[in-house]
Amino acid sequence: IQGVVFDQETKNPLWGASVSIKGSPKGNVTDAKGQFRISASTSEVLLVSFVGYEPAEIAATQASQIPLKKSNFLQDEVVVRATRADENSAMAYSNVSAAELGKSNLGLDMPQLLNFTPSIVTTSDAGAGVGYTGIRIRGSDATRVNVTVNGIPINDSESQGTFWVNMPDFASSVNSVQIQRGVGTSTNGAGAFGGSVNMQSNSYEPKAYGEVHASGGSFGTLKTTVKAGSGLLGGKFTVDGRLSRIVSDGFIDRASSNLVSAYFSGGYFGAKSFARFNYFTGNEKTYQSWYGTPESRISGSTSAMQDYIDRNYLTASEADNLLKSGRTYNYYTYDNQTDNYAQDHFQLITNHRLSEAWNLDLNAHYTYGRGYFEEFKPSADLNTYGIANSLRSVDVIRRKWLDNDFYGSTFALNYVGSQIFKFTFGGAWNRYVGRHFGVLQDPFPGREWYRSRSQKTDLNLYAKGNIHLSAAWNAYVDVQFRRVGYRMLGTADKFLPLDSDNTYSFFNPKFGLTHQISEKSKVYGSVSAGSKEPSRQDFVD
DSSP states (O other): OOOEEEEEOOBBTTOOOOEEEEEEOOOEOOOOSSSEEEETTTTTTEEEEEETBOEEEEEEEGGTHHHHOSSSSSSSGGGGGOOOTTSOOEEEEEEEEHHHHTSSSSSSOHHHTTTSSTTEEEEEESSSSSSSSSEEETOOGGGGGEEEEEEOOOOEEEEEEEOGGGSTTTGGGEEEEEEEEOOOOSSSSSSSSSSSEEEOOOOOOOOOOHHHHHHHEEEEEEEEEEEOOOOOOOOTEEEEEEEEEEEEOOTTTTEEEEEEEEEHHHHHHOOOOEEEEEEEEEEEEEEETTOOHHHHHTTTTTHHHHHHHHHHHOOOHHHHHHOOOOOOOOOOOOOOEEEEEEEEEEEEEEEEOSSEEEEEEEEEEEEEEEEEEEEEEEEEEGGTTTTOSSSSSSEEEEEEEEEEEEEEEEEEEEOOOOSSSSEEEEEEEEEEEEEEEEEEEEETTTEEEEEEEEEEEEEEEEEEEEESSSEEEEEEEEEEEEEEEEEEEBBOOOOOOHHHHHHHHEEEEEEEEEEEEETEEEEEEEEEEOOOOOOOOHHHO
């Protein structure tokens, strides 16, 4: 089937419209002239969609000319378009829909739900996919994987990793995810080396709905989710909300999780503008289990376990725990060896259609995080806590606190009016303020032994464009400039001075070519460069 997709009013072709066969994964996108080719039988139906237009179902026999009517409302998808790749971006990526996530969304964290996509390896501290989980893309760890929600950075500014445990059951509020492998497109936040995870939480729902989900499984895992939405009120407004709770005992000994989260979104939809306010929060208490199980414990070799005990200087009680455990061994035995953290996210998302060819995203955000993890340290030297005392070795219970604020703004100006050229100019200004401090619980309860304060400012500007060179060739150009200021004052937990003031500038260019060989095959190549600043731990070390 060959055809062309175009704007019903202006008759202009639509470049990048999605054309798929109903009930089948087969699909294609239109080129700069709005043209597409797809193999279909005459009895099949084509589904055609494009951002900002009402979707259409067309019989394959009538698909030579497909007009799309501009939607009465701007849709949420326009917000993430600036930071996502498309068919002509000359890079490897995967799109995951809410329907695909829903098939296995039974309480697992987002990394576990994305585990089926290429080049991803995920980990779970507790062994059950709930609680502390991690993700690697092309072998790069979390500090080198950029994560955004509606184009707003989620990576922690100092560690540069993403702590998914702070966003329990977020998959239940996600409409789509794009995973980019490699340096990827320019986006906001931490530099991407292994890849990017770009999530869109918003979804326009025209009709009212209510849902209750409950699931249970092994290791005492239970998830309960309640969702509701108003549908379109007064022709312009929508309200959506979710409450979730997930608990699990974990596969690993004592690796329990107690996670609570909520999501609220209110939107205004007009013919040329929309605005949406999002609030989502997570509160977690997880028992620490990040050391994993030694290979000798898995194999059951007593001699190998003894070697492990010797080289790691385990105490008699720690050695006894190892020898008497099984595959579910956990190094920690203290009953409150827990991580306790809460995080609140506020997002104001807006989009304005300036003309038929131009639209502008302008967004603001604020995140407040606070919490601690509690540790038991046997036979500790009080001098390491700045306490001069005749008792040289005592058992210590301590808490390490983090209290932080993260706020800023992102923008993107998009041009989609040409049959030759599509262009985006965007960027962000973000500031992070983090306070680290340690407090003893026993002995000397309430005594603070270290404190530091960090301030980080990140300015990011990028420009990217798709250029239609010919019927079969497309070029992609993307350049980004980042300037990061990072200042630290105070001491780390071992009295290491962290006083420093550094400024970094980065230029990250990306170029690519895509050649459409036939309807079913294409070849692309790209050259990209990525750079980023050191993490807090780099300075501590």
